[in-house]
């Protein structure tokens with residue numbers, strides 16, 4: 001027994017602990033860097049256009065309790081440890097998105113994805129479409145990760161928070177409309193992607209074509225509307241919470257931290 005315990009002890013010591021992490025994803029200008037800065041320093045500084053992914057170790061604010069620590073008391077070292085996590089900021093520019101996709105393909109201890117949306121931008125068609133395309137691709141990457149898994153249990157689930165930001169602006173859509181508009185626009189994205197595949201797949205045999213289409217179709221089959229609830233089947237719960245990082249009487253991102261806490 002002793003050698004086994006000793007081995008476990010040494011092994012444990014040698015295993016580097018990776019902090020739970022959350023990926024910040026979303027179109028450029030949505031407010032990812034602002035949120036990161038707020039969480040890191042409690043004040044929002046001027047942000048720059050990010051060109052490289054950035055992982056920052058942060059603490060869950062005191063007024064939220066990590067799910068894993070509900071039975072621990074503040075002051076317990078384990079409680080303090082459980083409030084630590086990494087926020088991975090990913091660049092939002094089209095060409096730099098592969099950073100985000102790479103992290104999706106090989107996530108280490110990723111507890112969730114925070115997809116930041118500018119709720120004022122999605123009130124207009126161009127902004128809505130850009131956001132919906134990006135979100136469609138992120139959700140499809142998660143779906144493929146799930147359906148492509150080789151273990152019988154399926155991979156660990158990765159929930160998505162849609163952080164509907166900039167609620168301080170009067171042009172911002174309220175969260176329920178952000179949800180509706182995005183679901184509608186994503187339905188259109190998947191329709192046009194499917195059509196693109198069909199057009200380009202003329203040379204494939206019927207069977208191959210069918211397989212390909214199935215793999216690239218987000219959510220359930222059928223021609224109906226896409227709904228975020230369809231992602232449950234592939235291990236992803238999508239939640240929408242409104243908030244604002246700046247403006248109003250200061251930041252209001254309680255809903256986002258509460259969501260983080262529930263996955264920490």
Ligand code: GDP
Nearest residue numbers: 028029030031032033034047166244245246247
């Ligand atoms: P990123 O490209 O997603 O990292 O976006 P940034 O964090 O750089 O934010 C883009 C712009 O939106 C900046 O000028 C921010 O000051 C502004 N911004 C971020 N959050 C909010 C918000 O909640 N309300 C308002 N009104 N502006 C915001």
